[in-house]
Amino acid sequence: MAGTQETGHDGPVLSVDALRKTYPLPGGGRLTAADGIGFRVPRGGSLGIVGESGSGKTTVARMLVGLIRADSGTIAVAGHVRGSRPPRGRAARLARAREVQMVFQDPYLSLDPRLTGRQCLLTALRLHGAQAAAADERALRLLDQVGLGSREAEARPHALSGGQRQRLAIARALAVDPAVLVLDEAVAALDVSIQAQVLGLLEEIRRETGVALVFVSHDLAVVQYITDETLVMRQGRAVEQGPTPHVLADPQDPYTRALLAAVPREGWDPAEAVRTVRAR
Amino acid sequence: MTTTQPLLDIAGLTLELPGTARPLLAEVTLQVRTGEVLGLVGESGSGKSTTAKAALGMLPAGGRTEGRVTVDGTDVLTLRGEALRAHRARTVAMIHQDPRAALNPVRRIGDFLTERLAHAGVTDRRAARARAVELLGAVGLPDPARHVRQRPHELSGGMLQRVVIAGALAAEPRLLLADEATSALDVTTQAEILDLLRTLRAERETGMLFITHDLHLAAAYCDRVLVMYAGRIVEQQPAPALFAHPRHPYTRGLLGCSPTLGGTAADLRPVPGRPPSLAESFPGCPFAARCPEAEPECETWAPVVSPLEPEGGPVPNGPPVPAGEAACRRLPLAASVAPATHGATGASGASTASGASEASAASGAEAAR
Numbered sequence: 001m002a003g004t005q006e007t008g009h010d011g012p013v014l015s016v017d018a019l020r021k022t023y024p025l026p027g028g029g030r031l032t033a034a035d036g037i038g039f040r041v042p043r044g045g046s047l048g049i050v051g052e053s054g055s056g057k058t059t060v061a062r063m064l065v066g067l068i069r070a071d072s073g074t075i076a077v078a079g080h081v082r083g084s085r086p087p088r089g090r091a092a093r094l095a096r097a098r099e100v101q102m103v104f105q106d107p108y109l110s111l112d113p114r115l116t117g118r119q120c121l122l123t124a125l126r127l128h129g130a131q132a133a134a135a136d137e138r139a140l141r142l143l144d145q146v147g148l149g150s151r152e153a154e155a156r157p158h159a160l161s162g163g164q165r166q167r168l169a170i171a172r173a174l175a176v177d178p179a180v181l182v183l184d185e186a187v188a189a190l191d192v193s194i195q196a197q198v199l200g201l202l203e204e205i206r207r208e209t210g211v212a213l214v215f216v217s218h219d220l221a222v223v224q225y226i227t228d229e230t231l232v233m234r235q236g237r238a239v240e241q242g243p244t245p246h247v248l249a250d251p252q253d254p255y256t257r258a259l260l261a262a263v264p265r266e267g268w269d270p271a272e273a274v275r276t277v278r279a280r
Numbered sequence: 281m282t283t284t285q286p287l288l289d290i291a292g293l294t295l296e297l298p299g300t301a302r303p304l305l306a307e308v309t310l311q312v313r314t315g316e317v318l319g320l321v322g323e324s325g326s327g328k329s330t331t332a333k334a335a336l337g338m339l340p341a342g343g344r345t346e347g348r349v350t351v352d353g354t355d356v357l358t359l360r361g362e363a364l365r366a367h368r369a370r371t372v373a374m375i376h377q378d379p380r381a382a383l384n385p386v387r388r389i390g391d392f393l394t395e396r397l398a399h400a401g402v403t404d405r406r407a408a409r410a411r412a413v414e415l416l417g418a419v420g421l422p423d424p425a426r427h428v429r430q431r432p433h434e435l436s437g438g439m440l441q442r443v444v445i446a447g448a449l450a451a452e453p454r455l456l457l458a459d460e461a462t463s464a465l466d467v468t469t470q471a472e473i474l475d476l477l478r479t480l481r482a483e484r485e486t487g488m489l490f491i492t493h494d495l496h497l498a499a500a501y502c503d504r505v506l507v508m509y510a511g512r513i514v515e516q517q518p519a520p521a522l523f524a525h526p527r528h529p530y531t532r533g534l535l536g537c538s539p540t541l542g543g544t545a546a547d548l549r550p551v552p553g554r555p556p557s558l559a560e561s562f563p564g565c566p567f568a569a570r571c572p573e574a575e576p577e578c579e580t581w582a583p584v585v586s587p588l589e590p591e592g593g594p595v596p597n598g599p600p601v602p603a604g605e606a607a608c609r610r611l612p613l614a615a616s617v618a619p620a621t622h623g624a625t626g627a628s629g630a631s632t633a634s635g636a637s638e639a640s641a642a643s644g645a646e647a648a649r
Contacts, residue, residue, distance in 0.1 A: 052466040053437070161554050162324075191323040192493060196537035196550035203545060218466060221496075221539035225548055248541065262467035263541050266523060268500035270478060273471035 011079055012040035013179050013212045014047075014064070014100075019073035021059050021236075032236040033059040037073070039231055039241065041180070044206055046213035048227035048244060050220055050259070056236040061184045061216045065102045078179050094128055101173035105185040107165035111157040117143060117168050118153040124175040142171040145208075146201060163194035167201065174205065182214045187222060199225055220263055224248055232256045254280040285353065286311035287455050287487040288335055293347035295330065295339060295511075301561035304330050304340075306511045308347070309585070312455065312487040319502030319519065320491045321534070323555040326508040328491045332457040335489065336368055352454050369399035373448035377460040379440035382447075383432045389416070389443050390428030393450060400451030415446040420476055438469035442476070449480065456481075456488045463492065474501055495538045499523045507531050510556050510566035512583055517604035527588055527606045529571045565609060573610060581609040 019037040022030040034056045041047045049057045062068040064075060066086065075082045077099040087096045104110045111120060118139050125135040143153050146167040157165055166186060173181055183202070187195045203226065206213055217223050223230060224244055231241040232253065240253040251257045261276035288311065295305040305327045312318045320328045333339065334349045337356045349356040351371055359367055376382055383392055393412035394405070402408045409428070416424035419442040432440055441461065448456060458477065462470040478501075481488055492498050498505045498519065505522045507515040507530065515528040526532045533551040540547070553570040562568070568578040588604040589612065 052468060161557075163554055191555055192495070192534060192539075193323060193537050193551035194554060195539075196548050199545075199548065200550055219539070220467075221541050221543070224541065224543070225539055225545050258468060260541065262471040264470075264494065264497040264500040265541060266496070266499050266520075268496075270471045270475040270501070273468075274475045277468045277471060 013043045013045075013078050014039075014041040014214070015074075015076040016040075016064070017074045019060065019063060019075070020071045021056075021063060021068065022071055032056075034063070034070075034233075035236045037231075037233075037238055039229070039238075041212045041214065041229070043179075043212060044210040045229070046206060046215060046227045048223035048230040049214065049216045049233060050218065050223055050230060051233035052218065052259075054235075055233040057216045057233050058184055059236075060233070061102070061182050061214065064180070064182050064214060065100050066096055067102075098128065098176045098178060100180045100182060101176065101178040102182045102184065103166070103169050103173050103186045105188055107162070107169040108157060110169055111165060111172075113157055116154050116156055117148060117160070117171075120168060120172055121175055124172050128176050138175070142175055145174070145205065146171040147197075161194075163190055163198060166190060166198055170198075170201070170205070174209070174211070177209070178211060180212045180214060182216070184216045185218070186215075188217065188219065195222070202226060220248065220259060232259070286313050286350075287316075287352055288312040288489065289348075289350040290331065290334060291348045291350075293331070293334060293349060294345070295334075296344045297340060297558075298342060300558040302510065302556075302558060302566075304343070304511050304558065305334075306583075307585075308334075308508075308511070308513055310506055310513065310516070312489055314454075314487055315481060315485050316504070317481065317488045317490050317502045319498035319505035320489060320508060321493065321495055321498050321505060322508035323493065323534075325510075325555050325557060327511040328508055329459055330511075331508070332374065332459055332489055332491055335372055335455065335457060336374060337364055338368075365399075369396075370401075370451040371453055372455045372457060373451065373453040374457040374459060375441075375444055375448050375461040377464050379437065379444045380432060382444050383440060385432050387431070388428065389430050389432070389435070392443065393428070393447055396447045396450040402450075411450075412446075415450060416443070418449065418480075419443070419446045420472070421446075438465055438472065441465060441469075441473055445473070445476065445480075449484075452484065454486060456486050457491075458488060459491045460493065461490075462497075463494070470497075495523075495534055496540065507534070510562070512566065512607065513585060513605075514567065514583075514608070515604075515606040516585075517588070517606075521604060527604070527611055528567075528608050529573045529610075530567045531606075533570070533572075565607075575610065578609050583607040583609075586611065 017038045019034055021034045022032050025031050037060055039047055049060060051057045059068060063070045069086065087093045115123065121139040121142055122135050125138055130138060148164060148167055152160060152164055160168065187198050190198060202213065205211060215223060215226050227244045229242065230244040230247045232239050232247065232255065234255045240247055240251065240256045247256060248260065251260055258277045258280040262273045290308055290310050293305050293308040294303055296303045308331055310318065320331060322328050335351055335356065337359055339345060345357060354367065356367065390409065390412050393415055394408040397408040397411055402411055412428050413424045416427050421427050421439060421442055462473050465473060490502055502519050505517065505519045506513055507528065509530050515531045522531065526535055536549040537551055551570055556566060564580040565578045565583050568574040585605045585607045588606055
């Protein structure tokens with residue numbers, strides 16, 4: 001994977017190398033939340049980051065968006081390597097926002113309760129400099145793209161269902177035409193029928209716009225539907241990474257095997273799963 | 281009391297609240313037997329949790345209730361005062377999704393358990409203390425004597441769910457209600473908790489109502505599974521049969537959109553539309569609007585739960601048919617086909633007699649052709 005020239009448009013849209021983040025522990029010492037994390041995602045590609053709670057997957061997602069600053073390591077979006085300092089000034093901050101956007105687990109918390117669907121998108125579009133007429137037209141196109149109609153366009157978040165809210169959050173993230181979309185457990189809270197709809201929508205958007213997806217999830221079964229590559233994290237380290245079908249069908253690391261053994265399916269025995277988990 | 285009497289028996293439970301367009305629960309009928317795990321699956325708002333709360337006698341105030349809820353022979357909906365408190369403290373215990381919401385953050389784990397024990401009649405402090413340590417050991421916490429002195433923030437989610445389960449077991453209840461009890465846990469921790477619950481059920485012969493949105497988990501873990509939609513039971517079958525031969529289109533839809541390991545994106549077929557809210561009412565089958573197999577008549581067909589015939593038709597003199605039922609207008613009803621079988625095995629009864637004449641009329645028509 002190493003040695004690719006990342007300056008041109010032909011290179012991966014997202015290149016991450018040796019990313020590291022530690023947090024101070026209350027009793028002294030430091031917790032390593034991420035260490036030596038590196039991967040490439042091509043344009044229109046998708047990477048899954050899986051692991052248990054506390055494995056560091058959300059820390060990595062937040063570093064990609066710039067919500068957390070890495071201790072060391074590099075993140076390059078479309079060949080542009082991010083500086084170690086946060087962007088200074090409005091223009092630089094907006095430029096950073098156009099690189100990577102994020103969709104969170106709970107859209108109710110990430111949407112402004114006072115804004116209708118259309119207003120929510122207009123706010124994002126105008127912030128990034130769209131003219132009024134163009135913004136209006138683009139907002140309608142975005143709503144249509146995520147399968148929201150005119151009723152939802154004029155509704156506030158409380159009047160939308162969980163699935164519709166998440167569609168709106170995705171539309172807002174897409175408003176700035178980001179190179180990378182990071183989704184942190186974005187379908188975990190949805191009903192299965194809605195979850196399948198949103199997964200289908202993400203696949204469609206990826207095909208149509210070429211946005212690269214980083215899909216953070218604890219659910220291996222979901223990850224397999226939406227990602228080309230999978231990175232398995234445990235205690236801040238990547239214990240396994242490779243093409244998703246390979247990782248799931250032929251896991252090399254005992255931890256990956258334990259995670260897979262614990263997924264309920266027909267004929268599954270929790271006692272047996274526990275034995276595999278303890279043997280890791 | 282006989283062993284055949286179900287532990288939890290809900291019969292025709294209907295619950296209506298003012299200001300809603302449809303009932304929260306409509307003619308819900310189910311039984312949980314001793315030592316059995318009954319799975320309850322369905323999407324948000326289908327009535328799963330309300331059904332479980334009915335067993336605790338915790339239905340929303342101001343509603344109109346019809347039907348009967350019996351736990352271990354006691355009519356729960358007529359219980360009041362001390363009898364109701366005793367029922368909730370000793371006979372039934374509920375385990376919720378979020379253990380942090382069930383535990384007081386400023387009190388010690390041991391206090392949580394001794395309080396539950398006091399409700400269950402263990403009033404001697406020293407005895408309660410010893411029993412609390414015992415309970416934590418029984419749910420697999422490694423150092424119970426230390427954990428009783430800890431507060432919730434010192435333990436992980438999986439450990440706290442074990443504490444909640446220990447609390448639920450304090451009164452040695454006959455019936456456990458697990459409402460998405462493992463949904464918030466990592467898969468590996470979920471496996472441990474499920475293994476624990478299975479062991480406890482075997483040791484203590486409790487019955488369990490297991491609520492989950494995860495169909496694959498229900499398939500793997502439950503004896504029988506019941507599917508709810510818009511407050512109604514739409515299908516009930518033994519777990520293996522439900523997943524091998526789902527008969528209701530909604531069950532098939534749920535299975536088709538549940539991610540499976542080893543599946544491909546093409547296998548994932550979303551159910552169109554979304555689960556109905558309480559503001560939506562239905563003149564006919566509530567699933568008709570989302571159903572890929574619906575016909576115009578479904579829009580006005582009042583749902584009736586009917587027994588299922590086995591896949592591939594009834595087997596004369598074969599093994600007993602696994603009990604299952606579904607509420608779909610388009611299903612061939614067992615009742616109209618069964619008499620031929622019953623006739624052959626010499627069963628009798630009013631319905632059989634009338635059915636048999638129909639059956640003979642049908643075979644007569646066949647012969648005439």
